[in-house]
Amino acid sequence: MEIVFQQTPGLTETPMRYCPGCGHGVVHRLVAEAYTELGMKEKTIGVAPVGCSVFADEYFNVDMIQGPHGRGPAIATGIKRCKPESLVFSYQGDGDLASIGMAETIHSAARSENITIIFINNAIYGMTGGQMAPTTLIGMKSTTSPHGRTVEANGYPIKMCELLAALDGPVYLERVSVDKPAAVVKAKRAIKRAFQYQIEKRGFTLVEILSQCPTDWGMMPLAALERVRKEMMPFFPLGIYKEPADSKAAVAEKE
Amino acid sequence: MGEKLFMKGNEALAEGAIRAGCRFFAGYPITPQNEVPEYMSWRLPEAGGTFIQAESEVSAINMLYGASATGTRTMTSSSSPGISLKQEGISYCASAELPIFFANVVRGGPGLGNIAPSQGDYFQSTRGGGHGDYRVIVMAPKSVAEMANFPRLCYEMAFKYRIPAMILADGILGQMMEPLEFDFEPIDPATFELPKWALRGSGGAERRRVNSYDLRPSYMEKWNFRLEAKYQEIAANEIRYEATQIEDADIVLAAYGTSARICESALMLGRREGLKIGLVRPITVWPFPTQIFKDLSKRVKKFLVVEMSLGQFVEDVQLSINGKAEIYLHKRPAGAIPTGEEVLEITKKILSGDQTKLHSKP
Ligand SMILES: Cc1ncc(C[n+]2csc(CCOP(=O)(O)OP(=O)(O)O)c2C)c(N)n1
Ligand code: SF4
Numbered sequence: 001m002e003i004v005f006q007q008t009p010g011l012t013e014t015p016m017r018y019c020p021g022c023g024h025g026v027v028h029r030l031v032a033e034a035y036t037e038l039g040m041k042e043k044t045i046g047v048a049p050v051g052c053s054v055f056a057d058e059y060f061n062v063d064m065i066q067g068p069h070g071r072g073p074a075i076a077t078g079i080k081r082c083k084p085e086s087l088v089f090s091y092q093g094d095g096d097l098a099s100i101g102m103a104e105t106i107h108s109a110a111r112s113e114n115i116t117i118i119f120i121n122n123a124i125y126g127m128t129g130g131q132m133a134p135t136t137l138i139g140m141k142s143t144t145s146p147h148g149r150t151v152e153a154n155g156y157p158i159k160m161c162e163l164l165a166a167l168d169g170p171v172y173l174e175r176v177s178v179d180k181p182a183a184v185v186k187a188k189r190a191i192k193r194a195f196q197y198q199i200e201k202r203g204f205t206l207v208e209i210l211s212q213c214p215t216d217w218g219m220m221p222l223a224a225l226e227r228v229r230k231e232m233m234p235f236f237p238l239g240i241y242k243e244p245a246d247s248k249a250a251v252a253e254k255e
Numbered sequence: 256m257g258e259k260l261f262m263k264g265n266e267a268l269a270e271g272a273i274r275a276g277c278r279f280f281a282g283y284p285i286t287p288q289n290e291v292p293e294y295m296s297w298r299l300p301e302a303g304g305t306f307i308q309a310e311s312e313v314s315a316i317n318m319l320y321g322a323s324a325t326g327t328r329t330m331t332s333s334s335s336p337g338i339s340l341k342q343e344g345i346s347y348c349a350s351a352e353l354p355i356f357f358a359n360v361v362r363g364g365p366g367l368g369n370i371a372p373s374q375g376d377y378f379q380s381t382r383g384g385g386h387g388d389y390r391v392i393v394m395a396p397k398s399v400a401e402m403a404n405f406p407r408l409c410y411e412m413a414f415k416y417r418i419p420a421m422i423l424a425d426g427i428l429g430q431m432m433e434p435l436e437f438d439f440e441p442i443d444p445a446t447f448e449l450p451k452w453a454l455r456g457s458g459g460a461e462r463r464r465v466n467s468y469d470l471r472p473s474y475m476e477k478w479n480f481r482l483e484a485k486y487q488e489i490a491a492n493e494i495r496y497e498a499t500q501i502e503d504a505d506i507v508l509a510a511y512g513t514s515a516r517i518c519e520s521a522l523m524l525g526r527r528e529g530l531k532i533g534l535v536r537p538i539t540v541w542p543f544p545t546q547i548f549k550d551l552s553k554r555v556k557k558f559l560v561v562e563m564s565l566g567q568f569v570e571d572v573q574l575s576i577n578g579k580a581e582i583y584l585h586k587r588p589a590g591a592i593p594t595g596e597e598v599l600e601i602t603k604k605i606l607s608g609d610q611t612k613l614h615s616k617p
Contacts, residue, residue: 043456047321048466057464063454065324065351066466068343071317074309078321078329079454081305082279086456104317107310 010036012061021221023211024053024120026178030188031089031118032060034195040087045079047072051093052126070101073108076115087195089116095125098134098158105160112169112203116194119160119206121175122213123232130216134158137231142216161208161241171203173241177210179228193247202244210236259436260403265290265429267403268332268358268422269298274437275407276328276444277356278304281318283311283337286370287426288360291332312337316344316357323353324465326453328410328444332358334426335376336367338384345419346385349482350467352452354413356406358422360429363590371590372426372513377567380423381541388479390486392420392493393541395511399433407439412493414450416485423540425563427513427592486542495538496547500526504533506606507551508598509572510561511537518561520595525602532602540568548575557605561585561598 010032018024035044041062048056050069057064067075072090080088097105097119108115124142125131132142132149135157139148149157161173172194176187187209194205210232212224219227262270269291272280280299282292292308299306305322309315315331323329333341338359348355361376363369383389392412394405402424409420449455454463469475497515499522501507508518515536525532535551537544552558558580560569565588573582585601587593 041457042459045325045454045456054468057466061457061462063457063463064466065321065454065464066468067317067320068347071313071320071344074314074317075321075324077307078279078281078318078323079325080321081307081318082322082325082327083455103310104314107314111307 008033008036010041010061011059014058016059017055018052019215021212021214021224022052023122023178023209023213026184027118027120027187027209027211028056028059030184030191031091034188034192035062035087038192038195038199040195040199043085044087044089045083047075047079047088047090049090049092049096050127051096053091053093053120054127056091070096070099071104072096072101073104073113073115073117077108077111077113080113080115084114087198089118089195091118092120093126094119094121094123094133094135098160106164106167109164109204109206110167110169112171114198114201114203116198117206118191119208120211121160121208121236122211123157124213124216126213126216137235140231157235159236161206164206165241169204170206170242172197172205172243173208174243175208175210175236175238175241177228177233177238179210179212179225197244197247210238257436259434261432261434262399262403263290263430263432264399264402264424265360266294267399267435268406268424268429269294271403271437272330272356272406273298273302273304274439274441275410276442276447277330277406278302278444279319279322279327279329280304280331281307281309281315281322282331282333283309283315285334285337287362287372287429288332288334288358290429291358291360312340313344316341319355319357320344320348320353323348323355324351324454326449328356330356330358330406332360334360334362335364335373338376338379342385345391346383346387346389347467348419349383349389349391350387350478351465352417353419353465354410354417355419356409356413356421357419358424361423361425369590370426372563372592373588373590374425374512374514374563374568375588376423377540377562377564380421381543381571389482390541392418392489392539393423394420394538395423395540396428397512397516397536399428399431400435402428403435404438407442412489416489418485418489423512425513490542493539494542494544496544497536497538498547499534499536501533501535501551501555503531504555505531506557506559506602507533507535507555508559508561508602509535509548511540511568514561514563514593517593517595518598521598521602524595524599530602530606540571543571543575545575548572549577552576552579556580557583559583559585559598559602559605561593563587563592
């Protein structure tokens with residue numbers, strides 16, 4: 001019989017502790033499939049953040065390091081500079097990447113470090129119980145914006161792909177989602193492209209994944225997916241924000 | 256080895272680290288240690304290493320966290336406020352057992368303080384420094400030659416015990432120029448076997464994990480006890496100190512680093528006048544040379560502690576002597592520097608019995 005789907009050897013068999021309906025688990029699979037299919041599993045070193053995905057070092061079946069909140073890009077920089085032949089990724093949430101670790105994000109991008117960042121934007125601080133994130137939408141409730149985020153009190157959410165696209169350093173920036181099967185396929189393609197560019201030593205790549213956090217959004221999983229589509233996508237438009245000119249042409253030709 | 260050089264302390268420190276196999280440096284400018292990153296920026300690439308001027312001290316220490324996890328000999332340096340910023344990362348390195356090497360060229364504090372030499376970071380250095388229960392190995396040089404030669408000792412201990420090791424210097428040691436000789440041949444890290452734990456990609460074998468957490472309290476407790484056992488082993492094996500003319504001493508000076516250097520001249524001046532002055536100078540301030548003080552206190556009844564801070568180092572001397580002798584303290588915090596004459600004068604007062612215990616202002 002033909003095998004159409006199987007568990008990727010890129011993940012360990014440790015059961016994941018993510019909540020039902022959470023986006024993290026899906027993205028873990030995509031990242032693992034991507035480095036495995038590119039033949040890089042044995043040369044990959046991953047960085048786990050502080051956040052719900054702190055346990056990523058248990059799940060990714062590759063050499064892993066877990067570090068301080070927000071510092072993934074600096075850690076990945078240190079690893080990559082010492083082991084340039086390895087594939088290095090940093091997996092981060094929005095509090096981790098766009099709040100406490102903003103400096104590390106911007107400067108690793110500006111230096112065009114040859115690393116890949118997998119950025120889970122779920123508009124909330126998951127692990128600490130649903131506080132406001134730098135990506136929490138205007139009007140969205142959180143435990144530290146109980147009446148909904150307001151511009152007056154909290155300012156605006158940060159659009160990371162747009163912000164980073166203003167820098168010369170990044171080579172590839174794309175925002176995707178995992179709200180339906182077609183989107184998942186697209187997300188995987190984006191992650192694979194980012195890894196491919198890293199293998200080609202082109203420089204800084206980041207894939208932002210709009211993700212759902214049913215638990216801290218206080219929603220059923222399906223309603224959470226609906227929120228990703230109806231509320232997040234209009235504010236955080238999906239698409240490619242930066243890509244190498246030559247591969248843009250090559251991709252267009254293929255498709 | 257053998258070659259006589261004349262160097263500034265900070266540059267000697269950088270050169271010493273490179274000769275000891277450092278191949279990755281990340282740092283952020285701050286006076287009085289700027290010559291370290293400046294020197295590293297041209298010299299390290301020459302030696303086949305990587306220099307990065309990080310966007311902050313926080314980023315620099317985390318670059319080290321990653322780089323040292325690959326088994327590379329790494330270094331960062333900073334001065335007081337910058338070292339404060341690095342503490343979270345140092346705590347992670349201590350827990351994850353990464354052998355980083357760093358230097359604090361201490362300046363006056365607290366706050367922005369000033370850029371003058373100080374020993375105000377003694378507690379921070381010897382008590383762990385960041386959050387959680389841990390220690391780092393702390394070596395306190397007193398000369399440019401030791402600035403040059405201690406990095407090798409730090410790397411050897413750091414890799415042997417998988418623990419951060421640091422040099423606790425100050426603005427004087429960083430800025431002054433002195434002749435020096437290296438007491439070791441340059442080390443080529445390419446000849447080292449990569450440690451088992453070093454990340455490199457699984458290569459098809461068992462994967463490796465570097466982390467600092469276990470959410471199960473009983474497991475994290477075991478982790479802490481495992482670290483503690485290592486600290487005890489280090490305390491049993493790695494204590495270094497220098498004892499000068501203690502055999503017949505009526506009073507023993509106790510000081511480290513620059514203060515010890517100043518005490519040496521007080522001792523010399525005093526001995527010339529026939530005063531029986533001795534000196535104990537810890538070279539490792541963690542682990543602290545407790546035993547020599549304990550032993551001495553059986554015979555010597557007066558100790559004068561000299562430190563460029565408000566009474567931090569004196570606590571370790573007190574803990575060691577444990578009430579068995581009188582301890583006097585001469586303190587010059589926040590960038591003030593005592594002189595040999597000043598120390599000698601206080602020593603004389605103590606010997607003649609008119610100095611208040613544990614208190615002396617210049
Ligand atoms: C220095 C530091 N500050 C704060 C925390 C507490 N903390 C843990 S996870 C987290 C937020 C994580 O949110 P995010 O990055 O959005 O990831 P998510 O959990 O949503 O996946 C915070 C603030 C910490 N561990 N360390
Ligand atoms: S709290 Fe949210 S982000 Fe964290 S595991 Fe649960 S659903 Fe996922």
